[in-house]
Amino acid sequence: QVQLQESGPGLVKPSQTLSLTCTVSGDSISSGRYYWNWIRQPAGKGLDWIGRIHSSGTSNYNPSLKSRATISLDTSKNQFSLNLNSLTAADTAVYFCARASFYHSHIDALDVWGQGTRVTVSS
Amino acid sequence: QSALTQPASVSGSPGQSITISCTGTSSNVGGYNLVSWYQHHPGKAPKLMIYEDIKRPSGVSNRFSGSKSGNTASLTISGLQAEDEADYYCFSYAGSNTYIFGGGTQLTVL
Numbered sequence: 022q023v024q025l026q027e028s029g030p031g032l033v034k035p036s037q038t039l040s041l042t043c044t045v046s047g048d049s050i051s052s053g054r055y056y057w058n059w060i061r062q063p064a065g066k067g068l069d070w071i072g073r074i075h076s077s078g079t080s081n082y083n084p085s086l087k088s089r090a091t092i093s094l095d096t097s098k099n100q101f102s103l104n105l106n107s108l109t110a111a112d113t114a115v116y117f118c119a120r121a122s123f124y125h126s127h128i129d130a131l132d133v134w135g136q137g138t139r140v141t142v143s144s
Numbered sequence: 145q146s147a148l149t150q151p152a153s154v155s156g157s158p159g160q161s162i163t164i165s166c167t168g169t170s171s172n173v174g175g176y177n178l179v180s181w182y183q184h185h186p187g188k189a190p191k192l193m194i195y196e197d198i199k200r201p202s203g204v205s206n207r208f209s210g211s212k213s214g215n216t217a218s219l220t221i222s223g224l225q226a227e228d229e230a231d232y233y234c235f236s237y238a239g240s241n242t243y244i245f246g247g248g249t250q251l252t253v254l
Contacts, residue, residue: 060245067147067248068182068190068233081241085145117190127237130180130195136188 023047025118025135032141038106039142043118043135045099051076056121056128057101059092061114062137069114073121073128074101108142115139148173148234148246155252161222164249166234167215172244174215178237181210181219184248185230193232194219221251229253 029041043057050057059071072082074092082090091104105112120133149167156162166173166181173179181194192201194210197217207222217236221228234246 068184068235068245070235070243070245073243083242119190122195124178124196126241127176127178128243129178130192130201131182131190131235132192132195132201134189134191 023120023133025120025133027116027118027135027138029116029138029140031139032143033108034144035108035110035142037108038104039108039112039140041103041116041118041138041140042100043102045101045120048120050094050099050101051096053077054122056123057092057094058119058121058128058131059090059103060117060119060131061112062117063111063114068117071103071105071116110142113140113142145238145242145244148236148244150232150234150246150249152247153250153252155254156221156224157254158224158226160224161220162224162251164219164221164232164234164251166217166219166236166246168217168236168244169215172236172238173212173217173234175239176237177212179210179212179217180235181208181217182233182235183228183230184233190233224253226253 056073058073074080115137117137119131121128182190184190238244
């Protein structure tokens with residue numbers, strides 16, 4: 022059974038960089054069969070796609086983040102990570118990681134999700 | 145890019161059917177057969193219910209079905225049950241290797 026688990030600080034200061042990690046068990050992020058994604062949900066709001074990465078190194082991001090996000094892979098630990106810089110209160114949210122199947126490089130399903138980790142941006 | 149448009153809330157009685165719409169444009173929903181739907185009970189991991197507009201993953205009840213007409217995708221839940229009460233989100237490819245969620249719909253089972 023594939024499982025994803027997010028980890029990271031629950032509180033970060035404005036202007037700093039958030040670093041989150043998603044640990045994958047039951048599947049190999051190196052297989053090339055999936056994209057690995059980050060999604061967030063601000064309190065009281067809907068889901069927002071942040072970006073994705075493939076084992077080939079290809080990554081894509083939500084343009085609304087204005088290049089503040091970077092997703093990377095650590096295949097030795099079977100983990101992928103999100104770095105989000107220049108934080109403001111608007112980045113306060115629950116952050117989810119998710120696995121995505123794809124068809125011709127386009128995501129067709131986010132089929133396995135983590136439980137989410139809450140991040141607050143505050144001084 | 146703005147979120148896909150979903151009704152903020154829908155409701156139905158047990159046993160009834162409801163439909164949640166997800167309206168976009170020809171650049172996202174209408175341009176590709178790549179709409180998926182997710183059920184989210186707050187505090188838990190979202191769950192895939194429908195993918196590629198109409199396909200149902202194994203293990204998902206056949207009470208859930210997807211459809212699409214033009215720029216609007218729909219999720220229909222038949223034979224409503226109490227455990228269906230949750231938030232539902234659509235998700236679509238939006239071109240240029242980007243993706244977009246709907247604003248979410250809160251389903252209340254009366």
